[in-house]
Amino acid sequence: MSVKAGLPPIANADARLFVLGSLPGDASLAARRYYAHPTNQFWRLLGSAIAEELADLDYEERLGRLAERRVGLWDVIASATRRGSLDQAIREAQHNRIGQLLHDFPDLRAIAFNGTTASLAGRKLIGAPPPGVTLIDLPSSSAANTTPFAEKAEHWAVLRQYL
DSSP: OOOOOOOOOOOOOTEEEEEEEEOOOHHHHHHTTOOOOTTTTHHHHHHHHHHOGGSOOOOOHHHHHHHHTTEEEEESSEEOOOSSEEEEEEEEEOOEEEEEEGHHOOOOOOEEEESSSHHHHHHHHHOSSOTOEEEEEEEEOTTTTTOOHHHHHHHGGGGGOOO
16 A cells, blocks of 8 residues: 555645645545545535635636635645555554644634544544634545535534635
8 A cells, every 4th residue: 555645735824714624535635635436515615605616617717716714724634654545544644733823823713524534533633722713523425425415504504604
């Protein structure tokens, strides 16, 4: 098994909200784009939460809309060994310095974790957030999470208040 390295963060200096995944899947790593696999519901879920049709846009337009809405993307895990794309297969994880987000982005109001793996590791790395910053656990946008889309979207809708 080879080591899989994640993608760099995508955010403007005025980001108010970060959405953190665990480690991009193979399709995303091959494309060098966040949430590139066609069955991943990320762009639909986030689009629903911020009232933007992100899934219908090309990747660069999606990122532009996120920048306008002051949303950043990154992952909790910088690199790991993993066979396939499932979080359960992640081994020997090296973590990103996500605690630095609290210092590097002074307008930050919330960090949302896309899925349990991201949440467990991210909360451990961040610890108690400073006043004014909320940590949010979201159901995974992965197709491996079989929760109905509408139910996931209800949880993701909380992001709206941090924009």
